[in-house]
Amino acid sequence: MFFKVYRIIHIIWTAIFAFFISIPILERGGIERGVYDEVFFVALWIIGVVFLFIKKLTKVGFILTIMPLLFAIFNFVF
8 A cells, every 4th residue: 555655656756857857848839859858758757657557567667757857857967
């Protein structure tokens, strides 16, 4: 039961960063050459969320849902 609650909380806080990364996509109204990396990391997050609910792929799902956070940190630092 606790692990299911943790998964939901993990999805919510990583969704904030995935939404933050998807803002340029929403502003431009489409997928252009300059937003391919944002689309890639948002897609990784979506795949990670699906993997979180597959018992054998839960650990991979946690790693994939962290990717937008790492991408956002990398963008701010560099």
